Amino acid sequence: MSENVIELVNVRRxxxxxxxxxxxxxxxxxxxxxxxxxxxxxxxxxxKSTMMNxxxxxxxxTSGFIKIGGEYTxxxxxxxxxxxxxxxVGFVFQQFNLLGKQNALENVMTPLLYAGxxxxxxxxxxxxxxxxxxxxxxxxxxPSELSGGQKQRVAIARALVNNPDILLADEPTGxxxxxxxxxxxxxxxxxxxxxxxxxxxxxxxxxxxxxxxQIYIHDGKIVEGY
Amino acid sequence: xxxxxxxIALTSMxxxxxxxxLSLLGIIIGVASVVAILNLGQSVTESITESMNVGGIxxxxxxxxxxxxxxxxxDESFGDTLMANVDGIDAVLPTAxxxxxxxSGQDILAVTINGVTSDFFDVNNAELxxxxxxxxxxxxxxxxxxxxxxxxxxxxFPVGNAVGSYVSxxxxxxxxxxxxxxxxxxxxxLGNSFDSTIFxxxxxxxxxxxxxxxxxxxxxxxAEGYDAITVGDNIEDYLTELIGSDYFTVFSAASIVEMASxxxxxxxxxxxxxxxxxxxxxxxxxxxxxxxxxxxxxxEIGIRKALGASPHVIMLQFLIEALTLTVxxxxxxxxxxxxxxxxIVNLVxxxxxxxxxxxxxxxxxxxxxxxxxxxYPAAKASRLDPIESLSYE
Numbered sequence: 269m270s271e272n273v274i275e276l277v278n279v280r281r282x283x284x285x286x287x288x289x290x291x292x293x294x295x296x297x298x299x300x301x302x303x304x305x306x307x308x309x310x311x312x313x314x315x316k317s318t319m320m321n322x323x324x325x326x327x328x329x330t331s332g333f334i335k336i337g338g339e340y341t342x343x344x345x346x347x348x349x350x351x352x353x354x355x356x357v358g359f360v361f362q363q364f365n366l367l368g369k370q371n372a373l374e375n376v377m378t379p380l381l382y383a384g385x386x387x388x389x390x391x392x393x394x395x396x397x398x399x400x401x402x403x404x405x406x407x408x409x410x411p412s413e414l415s416g417g418q419k420q421r422v423a424i425a426r427a428l429v430n431n432p433d434i435l436l437a438d439e440p441t442g443x444x445x446x447x448x449x450x451x452x453x454x455x456x457x458x459x460x461x462x463x464x465x466x467x468x469x470x471x472x473x474x475x476x477x478x479x480x481x482q483i484y485i486h487d488g489k490i491v492e493g494y
Numbered sequence: 495x496x497x498x499x500x501x502i503a504l505t506s507m508x509x510x511x512x513x514x515x516l517s518l519l520g521i522i523i524g525v526a527s528v529v530a531i532l533n534l535g536q537s538v539t540e541s542i543t544e545s546m547n548v549g550g551i552x553x554x555x556x557x558x559x560x561x562x563x564x565x566x567x568x569d570e571s572f573g574d575t576l577m578a579n580v581d582g583i584d585a586v587l588p589t590a591x592x593x594x595x596x597x598s599g600q601d602i603l604a605v606t607i608n609g610v611t612s613d614f615f616d617v618n619n620a621e622l623x624x625x626x627x628x629x630x631x632x633x634x635x636x637x638x639x640x641x642x643x644x645x646x647x648x649x650x651f652p653v654g655n656a657v658g659s660y661v662s663x664x665x666x667x668x669x670x671x672x673x674x675x676x677x678x679x680x681x682x683x684l685g686n687s688f689d690s691t692i693f694x695x696x697x698x699x700x701x702x703x704x705x706x707x708x709x710x711x712x713x714x715x716x717a718e719g720y721d722a723i724t725v726g727d728n729i730e731d732y733l734t735e736l737i738g739s740d741y742f743t744v745f746s747a748a749s750i751v752e753m754a755s756x757x758x759x760x761x762x763x764x765x766x767x768x769x770x771x772x773x774x775x776x777x778x779x780x781x782x783x784x785x786x787x788x789x790x791x792x793x794e795i796g797i798r799k800a801l802g803a804s805p806h807v808i809m810l811q812f813l814i815e816a817l818t819l820t821v822x823x824x825x826x827x828x829x830x831x832x833x834x835x836x837x838i839v840n841l842v843x844x845x846x847x848x849x850x851x852x853x854x855x856x857x858x859x860x861x862x863x864x865x866x867x868x869x870y871p872a873a874k875a876s877r878l879d880p881i882e883s884l885s886y887e
Binding site for chain 1: 798805807
């Protein structure tokens, strides 16, 4: 049994909206093993994106504990959370979220910039990863000059460039046609085969079942199957 | 990281050229006017200094004033007394001066007649065009010889060389004087004018032209290593003790230059301060564009935060962007301001002196404006919530 790279203990995340308290996550406990390929599944509004944001340290829980790579994140300040996002987590979004005015290479280099990596090493590592995702000849292209699948490949290269513990993907195929989506899915599988933990958020049952493990979320709680 | 941020800022500027230019206008105008004003102030000061330097920055002039028995000290030997009592004087040139008419052939001219000693020309660096200066012997013997200023010579002797000719100078009766030399053109100093003056030996002046009771003025040459202003002050102190302060005026070109530069400095600083207000106003333009830029790039900020940019890093990015903007505005302003001052100086006919202080000050000030007015937008960007920013359309 390998170690847990993500642990959630009784995590709650409440939002106050006007007079209402929205319980996006209501007491979630789970763990994700290192090297696993886990799908967080659930209908929209179930709280799966909230869970991903919490795991990715973009958000902090109202109560409960989150441990990322053996590190408790509760008492970390903004700078330390940024550091975790930078070193331990790589994000892939549905809408790609590339920096529009920077070319593919610059996009991939950006996390290394925040990690304080030297210019030359940034370039070398980014080039290697772009080559790895099959975009060797698209490095100098702006996101607007790339297809959806290519954009997502750039995003995946960017998520991997700082060698994170976890690759977090939020509906990464949601904006792609099914053929391209399959290719991206295969890329995720390859990445997982290399030993990287991949956490995959989706509402698509079929996609979710392609992952090795599944966590179902419904109304802010983990449920057994759905 | 700084270079990457500057690059991001420049890219964004290029993408929004017109908007950038408009928001920079305040800074550009502010810096341009500060630079132009300070450059012009500097040029005025330097032109004054330069014109005084031609002859006379190392001179102190004493002008006896009024009529009183006290003025009797101002005789020909006063210079020796002065030099014995005040340090730092190389020579004292007494000058007796009056105006008169002079005639050569049919031409009659109103001129200034100066009675001077023979070392007058040398001390004043008055160069000869023709002939020679009169000598100490000419002075002792009260010979009726004169040296003509350039304009006088040109008027009376439009063709040929005046040396060897005679001019008639009127007093009660007209007397003839031999022209021994003609001076080259020379700009007037504070104490003496040259071009429209006829110089004759002091003793000749006294005996043959007009009795000298008191000298019109003394020109003191300040010795090397002494400060003309200090020497002037010392002369003033000495004279005040000797005869009281009512009967003379001491002038030095140096003190006038100092006064003039004080006046222009005060004046140009005042104008520059007013111009600096437009720099401040320009800062509001910067704040505005930065706020727009932060709002427009909310999503970008979210992405950067997701990739591991700390609030500090985001803050720095937008501060550097504001700084880049203002520095570029400042540089454009300096260029325009320099061109304006260059144009004005050329128009008026001065020489352009760059006020390097103006460049440093205005660049520094526009950087300050960048940081000051960029702070709030940058802080706002750094505090943005990553999740909200990521879902921003």
